Amino acid sequence: MRCWHKHITYASVITLAEVFTKTRQKEAEIGCPMGGEAHVESRRATDKEGRRYRGLNLLTRSERIIYAITVVYICCLLGLHVLYYTGIFSSIERDPSAMIHATRTTFVCLFMSVISIQIARQKPFGLLIVAAVAYSSATFIEDFLVSESSFFLPEHPLAGALFTLRPLFLLMVLYWAVQRRSIETS
Amino acid sequence: MSDKLSNEEMEALGDSTGAVSHNSIAYNLHIRSKLARACFYGFNVCALAFLVVSGTDVMEVWLSQVNAPPAEGVTDLKVRTLLIFVFFLWVNLALTFDRFYIESLASALSVYLYAIATRFTQFYEHLTLDDLWPFAIFVLLRLIPLALLILLVKEEMHRTAPDRAA
Numbered sequence: 001m002r003c004w005h006k007h008i009t010y011a012s013v014i015t016l017a018e019v020f021t022k023t024r025q026k027e028a029e030i031g032c033p034m035g036g037e038a039h040v041e042s043r044r045a046t047d048k049e050g051r052r053y054r055g056l057n058l059l060t061r062s063e064r065i066i067y068a069i070t071v072v073y074i075c076c077l078l079g080l081h082v083l084y085y086t087g088i089f090s091s092i093e094r095d096p097s098a099m100i101h102a103t104r105t106t107f108v109c110l111f112m113s114v115i116s117i118q119i120a121r122q123k124p125f126g127l128l129i130v131a132a133v134a135y136s137s138a139t140f141i142e143d144f145l146v147s148e149s150s151f152f153l154p155e156h157p158l159a160g161a162l163f164t165l166r167p168l169f170l171l172m173v174l175y176w177a178v179q180r181r182s183i184e185t186s
Numbered sequence: 187m188s189d190k191l192s193n194e195e196m197e198a199l200g201d202s203t204g205a206v207s208h209n210s211i212a213y214n215l216h217i218r219s220k221l222a223r224a225c226f227y228g229f230n231v232c233a234l235a236f237l238v239v240s241g242t243d244v245m246e247v248w249l250s251q252v253n254a255p256p257a258e259g260v261t262d263l264k265v266r267t268l269l270i271f272v273f274f275l276w277v278n279l280a281l282t283f284d285r286f287y288i289e290s291l292a293s294a295l296s297v298y299l300y301a302i303a304t305r306f307t308q309f310y311e312h313l314t315l316d317d318l319w320p321f322a323i324f325v326l327l328r329l330i331p332l333a334l335l336i337l338l339v340k341e342e343m344h345r346t347a348p349d350r351a352a
Contacts, residue, residue, distance in 0.1 A: 103307050107300055127292045134293030135300055138269055145265050181289065 059119065060183075066176045067119075073169055074112055076162055077105055083156070104139055111135065126180040133177045136170055211282045222341040225334045226281065232331040233274040240267040266301060273297060288342045295335045302328050 059067065081102065111132040118125035207213060215223050240263060273294040280290040305328070 099307050100304055103303050104300075107303070111296075127288065130289045131292045131296035135296045138297040138300065141269065142265050145268075 060179070063176060063179065066172050069172065070112065070169070073162065073165070074108055076158060077108065080156065080159055080162070081105055107135060108132075124184050126177070126184040129173065129177040129180050133170075133173050136173060140166065140170060209283050211278070214281050214284050218345060219341055222338060222345070225337045225341065229277070229331060229334045229338065230274070232334065233270055236270055237267065237274070240264075240270075269297060269301075288339070288346065291335060291339045291342060295332075295339060298332060298335060302332065 111128065115125050115128050115132070118128060215226065218226075273290070276290045277287075277294055280287040
């Protein structure tokens with residue numbers, strides 16, 4: 001009978017232990033999607049894993065909430081235009097700045113459509129959100145400084161609510177832009 | 187992107203010690219392509235020209251020439267000047283420190299597109315055939331900065347493509 005245990009030296013035991021530890025470390029270093037929200041413990045994503053998650057362009061929970069709120073806001077804005085052009089809300093005289101507001105709403109809808117298409121295609125869209133934020137800020141500054149074109153149909157209660165919520169909406173989209181750019185450029 | 191510069195490049199930057207600041211407009215222009223540099227200079231010239239011209243009455247005189255509608259519901263020219271100034275400053279600072287440069291260009295592009303669209307919608311129903319020449323010049327003057335901004339964004343996207351792929 002071969003006495004195989006005699007061949008096991010202290011050095012080989014140490015080597016075996018090192019190999020085992022390295023294997024466990026490698027197993028632990030699995031992907032951490034979207035800025036470490038999914039795992040609490042400090043598990044770093046490998047390069048390959050990071051690329052895969054970045055490529056998938058998954059939305060985080062906060063991004064999904066912001067997206068939903070933005071869609072609701074835009075639907076309300078479109079509703080105001082429908083009310084105006086169908087003549088349902090015709091108690092006030094024709095707004096001279098209606099054309100500018102129509103252009104603005106077209107821009108907002110275009111931005112939202114392109115962002116939605118990019119999300120559906122799983123392509124990067126951080127720069128589009130940055131552009132949308134810049135556009136929203138510019139219109140907000142214009143409205144703040146020019147008193148005669150404050151908002152579309154200011155007498156309507158829905159317009160009042162939208163106007164009040166506008167700074168909040170702007171901040172929300174700004175947060176989305178920062179978060180998305182930090183994810184895409186990480 | 188390699189941060190090391192050759193002797194000729196350091197001479198071109200006017201620095202013989204080898205300590206080239208990465209937060210300088212000269213360095214950040216130097217590491218970009220010739221086309222990007224030319225577009226950047228062109229963009230600055232256009233912005234400065236607009237800022238200088240908007241301080242005079244040239245724009246108002248021109249607006250009265252093309253049967254522009256009265257100022258009802260039209261955004262104030264001074265607000266536009268302020269926005270142009272803010273974006274001019276942001277793009278230049280972003281390039282100098284090489285931070286948020288592509289973001290500044292994308293923002294400037296979107297706001298500029300919006301400005302052009304609102305101006306066109308303001309005019310199109312009041313235009314007659316007599317306004318063809320002044321309006322063509324107006325369109326050309328507006329399209330030059332737009333083309334420069336698009337080129338700058340494309341060049342920057344092209345430059346940073348390897349970093350995104352890595």
